[in-house]
Structure formats: C-alpha cells, structure tokens
Amino acid sequence: MKKTILTLIIFSTLVSAHDMWIDTNNSVHYGHKQSTHAHGDNRVLSQEKMLSIECLENGKTTTLYKEHKCSATFFILKPVYYTKTPYGVKEKPKNETKMPISSLLSLESIKRINSNSGLKSFNKGLELTLRNKPSEIEIGDKARLIVLFDGKPKSGVRVANAERTIGVSDEDGHVNVRIKQKGLQNIKASFEKAGDTIVCDKLVYETTLNFEVNE
Amino acid sequence: MKKVSLFTLALTTAAFAHHGVASLSIAGLEGPGAPLETTSTATLPEGKMLSYAKIEDASYTKYTSAVDDEIDRTTYLMYGFGYGFTPYLSAYAFIPYYTKKREDDIGSSGFHDIKLMMALGFKYDDGLMLNPKTESLDDMEDWHFTTYVNVSLPTGEGEVTFPNQNIDFDPFLQLTFGAPSFMLGFSATKWYGDAVTLSFDTSYNTFLEHTYSNNIRVKFADEMRASGAFTYKLYTNQKSKFRLDADLEANYLKIGRDAVNGVAQDATGGEILYTTIGMxxxxxxxxxxxxxxxxxxxxxxxxxxxxxxxxxEKYRAIFTFSTLF
Incomplete structure (x- = not known):
C-alpha cells in the first residue's frame, strides 16, 4: 500500500518536481537545485539521455563540441514514456505496458544563455529565450522572456521561477520574470496536450532556461 | 507548479452620507490586496462582468437631547455591475438605494441617482503603458494606476413629501441631487510581491445646482478625498481557492459648504479623517x-x-459582496 501511494506521488510529480541546470562546463545536472528540496540525489545526465546537443556560436547553430565557446547551448532530452500501473511506473508506451492506468510522454529541453549574443532561437520544440540582454539584468530587474514552440511564439504556457508559478505567456509568447537572487537563474516553462490514448494519454512539454545574473 | 488564479475580484464602493461616490478595488487569490474604501487600480479582465453589492450603515452621535431635524441613521445599499471592455478600460453602473432617518423619525427611502463610471488602468514598466491583457505575478509588482470618472444622473425621486408631518420640504431627504454630479479620481497601487499591498487614491466630486419644486435652489458641496490603505494577506490556500486579507485605511474627506439659494449654509462642511479597519x-x-x-x-x-x-458618525459599518462571471 505504501509503495503504491509512493508510486502515485512519483508519477504525478515526475515531470515538474525536479530541476535541471547546465553548468559552465556544459554538463547537465538533474536533481533539486532549490535547497528546500535537496535530497542529495543530484546527478549529471549522460549524453545517452540526449536527443540533441547544440551550440549557438557566431550566430550559427552547430552540434556542441568541447572546444566551442557557445553564446548559448541547447540540450533536448530523448522523449520518455511514463506509464502508471498498479505495480509501479514503467518507462514504456501505454500500448506496450501490462495493466496501464495512465500514460504520458515527457518531452524536455534545457538551454543556457552565456552572453548577449545567445538570444537567438534554436527553433526546436518548446524553448524559452530572453528578449533583453542578460548582461544588463540586475537583481530587481525583469527578465523579459518569450516562449517559443518550433521557433514561433506560443501563448498560454505556464512559467515558473524558483518553483513559483508566476504566470502564463501572452498572445505574443511574452512573459516577464523579476530576478530576485544573483547567480544561475532557473526558469521553467511547461504545457500539456492530449495524446492519442493508445500510446499515451498526454504529452508533457517542459523546458528550462539558465543564465547568470551578477550582483 | 502551482496553479495561479489571478482574477478573483472584489470591488468596493464608498458612499459618504448623502453624497454617494463609487470607488473600486479588485484583487485575486494571488496578487495585490483590495482595500475596502480606498480605490485600488485593478481593472476588470476583458470580456468579464462583475456583480457587486454593498451595505453601509451609519449611526450618528447625539450631542443634544433635542429631537430635531438632524440625521440619526443612514443605510445605503449599492448595487453595481461592471464590464471589462479592454484590459485597461472598465465601465460600471451603480444603483444606490438610500434610507435616511432623522431624529424625529421622519425619513425617506428609495432608489437614488444612478452612477456611471469609467476606469482607465495603466502601469509603469520601463515607462507608462496601458494595462496589458496578461501580466505575470512579477508584473503585478509594478506600480499600477487608475484614473476614473464618475457621473451621477438625476434618476431618483426629487419630490419626496411628508403629507402627515408638519415639516417643510427637505431637500436633504430627497432621493436625488436633482442634477448631474461629476467626479474625477486617481489611484495608485504598489504590491510588494507577497503579503503587503499599499493603495492610494484621491478624487474630486462636484455637484450642479438644482431647483426643487418649492423653488429652493440647492447646490451640494464639493468633496475632495484622499486615502491610503495597508492591506496584509493573512492566509491563502490555492487548493481551496481561499484568501483572507486584513485592511487598515486612513480616509481623508474635505467637504465644502452646501449652498441654498446661493447662500453657503452654516453647519455644513469641514474636514474628516476616518480610520477604516476591515477584513x-x-x-x-x-x-x-x-x-x-x-x-x-x-x-x-x-x-x-x-x-x-x-x-x-458613531461608526459606519461596511459590508460588500462581489463576484465575477
């Protein structure tokens, strides 16, 4: 019984309960960046988890290599199915799982903007980018964001900063976040849409934007 | 992520003695608080309607034992409807129902002059701009402003008589100002991102002269108001969509002298500073x-x-109810 409850909790929070962030060495961390949820289970995601890893360099998008000095990096994780069953959550499509209760397809990505020239979109899936220059953002200022889907503005996407939902994107995909702490910013955007109910019941899109704010 | 409910609305209408004035306050489960008397700056969401009711009951201190023509008690009911034409432009109509009773038990009761109001909302975000359709909670921390105009139309009964009472016609017991009145107001709100909201407003209200049927010409005195409110969010539960705020306000009112047949009247006007405490x-x-x-x-x-x-007044008890649909 206890295991079942725990499984249900894990399933319901699977997509949004964790943080991802990119460090200065272009390693993607997975865990709980916010100290209030620190469980000691932070880890670095391996490249096998990634669908694509791209670098924005001199205004052009290329595959990321170690020697690149990227103005922005963008990691798209491989899509993962999560299907809830009476005996746990399985990472398989609904139609390949015994006794499925419900199922989702998680589509995640994460971007880090390193400089003012890294504001260009990668035009792939759900993506957050800045409309104002990161070097000019100070504590108390607003990060003026745009939510894009395949490079086009997307409205109605929930945006959260430091675990607090602060609003949804408007008709132009715009949403503003006030910066309240220095250091690496971790802003998330997410939305859901219905699946075909055969392979999965819903698709959950989530993306994270990182950039540094100095004092 | 928590679900955000940004627009649960409240609206307050202040009605001071015989001079009814509408003021507006709007807040949500998240976001800035809403005072009871001071006008806050939130406008109605585009395409949404607001239904509103307010009761204000005032009892007056008696200083003399004489039973005369002074007001003993007033009860004002205000029904209101609002509509958000755009995110920055809201319109309201208020229908007041007034009951006034003098010390000698003579009084009047009925619908008073209808009030029409328009509110224009704007904010400062790297410059002044009209309220946008969508704001994040962080945007709501910007200074927000409203300028509003209010016009009352003489729709109430102006010939209230007292056939079985031995008194003259009393213009102050009529259910109309007899002529339009005009108000111009300005409000400002600053939400500090969590529990505290400060609201300020000021307004000026002027009345046109009216000649009643007994040839008495009355011009009600102009009124100037300035208020400040401190609102504190005591409790919020997003799951049950419940929020409780405490409210402390200072409401300044300056009234000129009423004029009858062009003559400023004694025993009218002055300055009052009210304290409002509410939830x-x-x-x-x-x-x-x-x-x-x-x-x-x-x-x-x-x-x-x-x-x-x-x-x-000994006190003014205030109760408001509003809902958005």
Missing amino acids: RLFYNTISIGAGVKIPTWTNLNEDSDQQGAEGK
Missing part, C-alpha cells in the same frame, strides 16, 4: 468584505452644530 475574504470568484469606519479626527466648520453630518 476581506476571497473564495473562488467571490469576495466578501466587512469593516468599520470611524471618524478619528475632525475639523468641521461649525462643529457643535453639525450633529448628523459627516464626521459625527
């Missing part, structure tokens, strides 16, 4: 406010003769 509860799309408003400082023109006038 506001939000549940889903319903808001209920309750409070008491007490004159804490007065500088009336003929203080000892102004029993039954503004500034001489």
Whole structure:
C-alpha cells in the first residue's frame, strides 16, 4: 500500500518536481537545485539521455563540441514514456505496458544563455529565450522572456521561477520574470496536450532556461 | 507548479452620507490586496462582468437631547455591475438605494441617482503603458494606476413629501441631487510581491445646482478625498481557492459648504479623517468584505452644530459582496 501511494506521488510529480541546470562546463545536472528540496540525489545526465546537443556560436547553430565557446547551448532530452500501473511506473508506451492506468510522454529541453549574443532561437520544440540582454539584468530587474514552440511564439504556457508559478505567456509568447537572487537563474516553462490514448494519454512539454545574473 | 488564479475580484464602493461616490478595488487569490474604501487600480479582465453589492450603515452621535431635524441613521445599499471592455478600460453602473432617518423619525427611502463610471488602468514598466491583457505575478509588482470618472444622473425621486408631518420640504431627504454630479479620481497601487499591498487614491466630486419644486435652489458641496490603505494577506490556500486579507485605511474627506439659494449654509462642511479597519475574504470568484469606519479626527466648520453630518458618525459599518462571471 505504501509503495503504491509512493508510486502515485512519483508519477504525478515526475515531470515538474525536479530541476535541471547546465553548468559552465556544459554538463547537465538533474536533481533539486532549490535547497528546500535537496535530497542529495543530484546527478549529471549522460549524453545517452540526449536527443540533441547544440551550440549557438557566431550566430550559427552547430552540434556542441568541447572546444566551442557557445553564446548559448541547447540540450533536448530523448522523449520518455511514463506509464502508471498498479505495480509501479514503467518507462514504456501505454500500448506496450501490462495493466496501464495512465500514460504520458515527457518531452524536455534545457538551454543556457552565456552572453548577449545567445538570444537567438534554436527553433526546436518548446524553448524559452530572453528578449533583453542578460548582461544588463540586475537583481530587481525583469527578465523579459518569450516562449517559443518550433521557433514561433506560443501563448498560454505556464512559467515558473524558483518553483513559483508566476504566470502564463501572452498572445505574443511574452512573459516577464523579476530576478530576485544573483547567480544561475532557473526558469521553467511547461504545457500539456492530449495524446492519442493508445500510446499515451498526454504529452508533457517542459523546458528550462539558465543564465547568470551578477550582483 | 502551482496553479495561479489571478482574477478573483472584489470591488468596493464608498458612499459618504448623502453624497454617494463609487470607488473600486479588485484583487485575486494571488496578487495585490483590495482595500475596502480606498480605490485600488485593478481593472476588470476583458470580456468579464462583475456583480457587486454593498451595505453601509451609519449611526450618528447625539450631542443634544433635542429631537430635531438632524440625521440619526443612514443605510445605503449599492448595487453595481461592471464590464471589462479592454484590459485597461472598465465601465460600471451603480444603483444606490438610500434610507435616511432623522431624529424625529421622519425619513425617506428609495432608489437614488444612478452612477456611471469609467476606469482607465495603466502601469509603469520601463515607462507608462496601458494595462496589458496578461501580466505575470512579477508584473503585478509594478506600480499600477487608475484614473476614473464618475457621473451621477438625476434618476431618483426629487419630490419626496411628508403629507402627515408638519415639516417643510427637505431637500436633504430627497432621493436625488436633482442634477448631474461629476467626479474625477486617481489611484495608485504598489504590491510588494507577497503579503503587503499599499493603495492610494484621491478624487474630486462636484455637484450642479438644482431647483426643487418649492423653488429652493440647492447646490451640494464639493468633496475632495484622499486615502491610503495597508492591506496584509493573512492566509491563502490555492487548493481551496481561499484568501483572507486584513485592511487598515486612513480616509481623508474635505467637504465644502452646501449652498441654498446661493447662500453657503452654516453647519455644513469641514474636514474628516476616518480610520477604516476591515477584513476581506476571497473564495473562488467571490469576495466578501466587512469593516468599520470611524471618524478619528475632525475639523468641521461649525462643529457643535453639525450633529448628523459627516464626521459625527458613531461608526459606519461596511459590508460588500462581489463576484465575477
């Protein structure tokens, strides 16, 4: 019984309960960046988890290599199915799982903007980018964001900063976040849409934007 | 992620003695608080309607044992409807129902002049701009402003008589100002991102002269108001969509002298500073406010003769109800 409850909790929070962030060495961390949820289970995601890893360099998008000095990096994780069953959550499509209760397809990505020239979109899936220059953002200022889907503005996407939902994107995909702490910013955007109910019941899109704010 | 419910609305309408004035306050489960009397700056969401009711009951301190023509008690009911034409432009109509009773038990009761109001909302975000359709909670921390105009139309009964009473026609017991009145107001709100909201407003209200059927010409005195409110969010539960705010306000009112047949009247006008203490509860799309408003400082023109006038209340009990649909 206890295991079942725990499984249900894990399933319901699977997509949004964790943080991802990119460090200065272009390693993607997975865990709980916010100290209030620190469980000691932070880890670095391996490249096998990634669908694509791209670098924005001199205004052009290329595959990321170690020697690149990227103005922005963008990691798209491989899509993962999560299907809830009476005996746990399985990472398989609904139609390949015994006794499925419900199922989702998680589509995640994460971007880090390193400089003012890294504001260009990668035009792939759900993506957050800045409309104002990161070097000019100070504590108390607003990060003026745009939510894009395949490079086009997307409205109605929930945006959260430091675990607090602060609003949804408007008709132009715009949403503003006030910066309240220095250091690496971790802003998330997410939305859901219905699946075909055969392979999965819903698709959950989530993306994270990182950039540094100095004092 | 928590689900954000940004627009549960409350609206307050202040009605001071015989001079009814509408003021507006709107807040949500998240976001800035809404005072009871001071006008906040939130406008109605585009395409949304607001239904509103307010009761204000005032009892006046008696300074003399004489039973005369001074007001003893007033009860004002205000029904209101609002509509958000755009994110920055809201329109309201208010239908007041007034009951006034003098010390000698003579009084009047009925619908008073309809009031029409328009509110234009704007904010400062790297420059002044009209309220956008969508704002994040962080955007709501910007200074927000509203300028509003209010016009009352003489739709109430102006020939209230007292056939079985041995009194003259009393213009102050009529259910209309007899002529339009005009108000221009300005409000500002600053939300500090969590529990504290500060609101400020000021307005000026002027009345046109009206000649009643007995050839008495009356011009009600102009009024100037300035208020400040401190609202504190005591409790919020997003799951049950419940929020409870405490409200503390200072409401300054300066009234000129009423004029009858062009002559400024004694025992009218002056300055009053009220203190309002109240609570506001939000549940889903319903808001209920309750409070008491007490004159804490007065500088009336003929203080000892102004029993039954503004500034001489024992209290004003205020109750509001509003819902958005």
